[in-house]
Amino acid sequence: MQDTKREPLIRIRNLRKSFGPLEVLKGIDMEVREGQILALIGPSGSGKSTLLRTINQLEDVTSGEIWFDGTLVNADLPHRAREKHLNALRRNIGMVFQHFNLFPHMTALENVTMAPVLLGLHTKAQARENALRLLAKVGLSDRADYYPSRLSGGQKQRVAIARALAMEPKVMLFDEVTSALDPELVGEVNRTMKQLAEENMTMVIVTHELKFAADTASHIVFMADGRIVEEGPPDQVLRNPLQARTRAFLQQDFAE
Amino acid sequence: MNLDFTVVPRMTDLLLWGVMWTVILSVLSMVFSLVLGAVFAVVRLSSYRLLRWPVQAISWVFMGTPLLLQLYVVYFGLAELGLNLNAFTAGVIALSLHFAVYNADIIRAGIQSIDTGQYQAARSLGVSHLQAMRKVVVPQALANVTPALGNMMIALLKESALVSAIGVMELTLSAQRAISQTFRPFEFYLAAAALYYALNLVLQQALRLIERRAALTR
Numbered sequence: 428m429q430d431t432k433r434e435p436l437i438r439i440r441n442l443r444k445s446f447g448p449l450e451v452l453k454g455i456d457m458e459v460r461e462g463q464i465l466a467l468i469g470p471s472g473s474g475k476s477t478l479l480r481t482i483n484q485l486e487d488v489t490s491g492e493i494w495f496d497g498t499l500v501n502a503d504l505p506h507r508a509r510e511k512h513l514n515a516l517r518r519n520i521g522m523v524f525q526h527f528n529l530f531p532h533m534t535a536l537e538n539v540t541m542a543p544v545l546l547g548l549h550t551k552a553q554a555r556e557n558a559l560r561l562l563a564k565v566g567l568s569d570r571a572d573y574y575p576s577r578l579s580g581g582q583k584q585r586v587a588i589a590r591a592l593a594m595e596p597k598v599m600l601f602d603e604v605t606s607a608l609d610p611e612l613v614g615e616v617n618r619t620m621k622q623l624a625e626e627n628m629t630m631v632i633v634t635h636e637l638k639f640a641a642d643t644a645s646h647i648v649f650m651a652d653g654r655i656v657e658e659g660p661p662d663q664v665l666r667n668p669l670q671a672r673t674r675a676f677l678q679q680d681f682a683e
Numbered sequence: 684m685n686l687d688f689t690v691v692p693r694m695t696d697l698l699l700w701g702v703m704w705t706v707i708l709s710v711l712s713m714v715f716s717l718v719l720g721a722v723f724a725v726v727r728l729s730s731y732r733l734l735r736w737p738v739q740a741i742s743w744v745f746m747g748t749p750l751l752l753q754l755y756v757v758y759f760g761l762a763e764l765g766l767n768l769n770a771f772t773a774g775v776i777a778l779s780l781h782f783a784v785y786n787a788d789i790i791r792a793g794i795q796s797i798d799t800g801q802y803q804a805a806r807s808l809g810v811s812h813l814q815a816m817r818k819v820v821v822p823q824a825l826a827n828v829t830p831a832l833g834n835m836m837i838a839l840l841k842e843s844a845l846v847s848a849i850g851v852m853e854l855t856l857s858a859q860r861a862i863s864q865t866f867r868p869f870e871f872y873l874a875a876a877a878l879y880y881a882l883n884l885v886l887q888q889a890l891r892l893i894e895r896r897a898a899l900t901r
């Protein structure tokens with residue numbers, strides 16, 4: 428099914444990142460192939476969010492390389508050129524955040540149409556039509572004209588997913604998108620992500636929900652202390668881990 | 684003491700003329716001071732030192748010196764340098780800049796109080812820094828600081844009286860003109876004060892409506 432000979436969509440090489448004296452990523456090598464559903468797991472503070480955010484350069488890096496679709500993401504450019512370069516890249520990299528970050532002064536529909544209209548991807552009418560289609564897809568047709576303050580957490584997160592999809596990205600990055608939700612709202616967001624996975628969207632999912640990762644992901648990466656400890660298919664990493672560090676993490680997590 | 688307010692209605696036309704120009708002068712200055720204030724705020728938060736520095740300098744000058752002197756400098760001082768502005772224009776410029784600097788400080792604090800996740804969410808969609816500021820950050824910041832900006836607008840309306848010093852025929856100068864014709868200072872100063880107060884009541888109502896609209900969406 429997957430053409431494994433093709434260049435991976437994302438390729439990360441010996442990536443290092445420090446916040447002041449604190450080294451958070453200590454040489455990461457990782458690949459994401461087209462259509463792959465990669466789940467990134469690991470203890471809190473291990474650098475998962477930071478790694479995800481370097482991919483679209485919300486976080487810059489100290490050294491190493493990030494390649495996206497044949498382009499060096501962290502190319503060393505003068506400020507203006509870098510901004511243009513990043514704007515072009517970010518259109519193709521959707522991101523969904525733990526705390527939704529919906530624009531509170533815009534309706535659900537306006538949240539979804541803002542970027543496509545600003546960037547000239549669609550006319551206002553096209554963007555609206557497209558946004559209504561996406562809101563329908565995430566099950567929120569009837570909430571298009573609601574402001575975020577009147578939506579539940581699960582609804583907000585689904586609008587945020589629609590907002591990212593409106594740019595027609597080649598990959599979607601999810602950073603613990605259900606961990607700020609009440610437990611009864613987690614399912615609806617997970618179902619939306621599963622639906623995307625079934626449509627062959629390339630996805631990188633940071634999650635602490637091991638069951639969801641096992642059900643959805645095609646590849647699991649386990650990180651600890653800024654390093655990738657172990658990776659492989661879910662059956663291997665989650666059921667028969669090779670590393671003691673992974674076993675300890677899984678045991679602790681299941682014990683909780 | 685014999686106060687005689689019956690002299691006031693005789694000067695109605697003159698006073699209404701003054702009210703009209705106070706309103707025009709103030710509303711124009713309000714609009715400019717808000718737009719400039721937002722621009723100054725964004726510039727002072729930007730990474731362009733070449734832009735930031737002049738705005739910082741304007742801010743020091745207009746915060747650190749009296750408005751009355753600023754009016755004199757813009758009107759008489761610039762004339763000496765060959766830039767002849769009429770008194771009304773000079774008044775609008777000085778008032779706008781003076782209040783823009785304060786508005787900028789308020790708006791800047793408002794911008795800094797917006798969760799950085801808002802900016803990052805916008806940038807993650809591929810929109811530029813300026814687009815993210817203009818569409819996402821600044822509108823929210825403005826909504827948050829509407830009450831504080833409203834207070835500045837009320838101050839501006841009252842401080843516009845100083846423009847009488849360079850000869851703009853606004854409410855204060857009309858009152859003085861009426862006094863020189865009738866020799867009734869107390870009556871006309873009180874009448875002018877009442878008119879300023881009435882204008883402020885109207886302004887406060889308008890601000891309340893704007894505040895309610897700003898709050899509605901959240």
Ligand SMILES: Nc1ncnc2c1ncn2[C@@H]1O[C@H](COP(=O)(O)OP(=O)(O)O)[C@@H](O)[C@H]1O
Nearest residue numbers: 446449451469470471472473474475476477478
């Ligand atoms: N902006 C920042 N400044 C300083 N330290 C940070 C910053 N962001 C994250 N860190 C630190 O980097 C480490 C990794 O954080 P993070 O990537 O959020 O981990 P995870 O998502 O796996 O919980 C933590 O020790 C965290 O405190």
Ligand SMILES: [Mg+2]
Nearest residue numbers: 475476477603
């Ligand atoms: Mg995290």
